């Protein structure tokens with residue numbers, strides 16, 4: 738990065754980034770609003786450019802994700818060149834046609850008609866990668882579960898996704914790609930793992946519900962169905978029942 742484009746994201750006098758003050762209820766609600774109104778965006782992108790300061794904040798948010806042993810295994814490939822995006826889009830079309838055949842016959846037409854990427858419509862694509870050998874072979878927290886570095890890179894994806902929502906930017910994750918084609922298009926070295934290919938840009942609209950839910954593909958599973966108490970086979974005691982009742986009272990913002 739050139740010195741002219743240096744980003745000052747959190748100057749010490751800026752109280753927004755002080756560690757200790759408690760969140761006000763308005764700040765808390767803003768965080769939940771970002772979580773509940775974040776959407777996977779495919780077909781709603783506008784071509785408007787993303788200002789550098791906005792993109793800088795979103796990337797800085799991604800870089801401040803948690804990571805195993807503070808490894809920060811990620812890199813960010815910012816893709817604007819249409820020719821590069823066109824290459825990746827061509828691979829998407831090939832993978833998408835293959836994917837269709839993997840579903841049972843009755844679902845193929847529905848799958849074919851789903852919009853599952855915005856590679857060319859969005860002005861910027863970002864590939865987040867994972868350098869599994871960064872800082873050497875032994876990493877605090879990855880000594881016994883080897884995939885922790887990959888999970889860390891996914892945390893960066895989620896930070897980016899939420900920060901983008903707060904900036905009124907849509908993000909769509911495209912994983913219907915052949916990894917070798919992605920590597921080739923972006924010149925990713927063999928030791929680096931591509932984790933997420935993301936389309937990012939301003940949007941006409943954020944859908945109120947996940948598009949796959951609106952299309953009748955899958956529904957959101959009620960949270961109580963996913964709760965287990967004191968073990969996989971555990972049953973709710975009185976405290977568990979109270980928690981389930983409390984969950985029923987949670988009204989996700991704007992839903």
Ligand SMILES: Cc1cc2c(cc1C)N(C[C@H](O)[C@H](O)[C@H](O)COP(=O)(O)O)c1[nH]c(=O)[nH]c(=O)c1N2
Nearest residue numbers: 775776777779852853854910911912913947948949
């Ligand atoms: C790891 C991973 C991979 C993908 C996705 C997500 C994640 C987490 N999603 C987005 C996914 O379909 C979406 O998150 C869910 O449908 C829920 O919708 P909302 O994100 O809540 O709008 C996604 N969407 C899409 O249109 N094409 C894709 O290839 C992918 N791939």
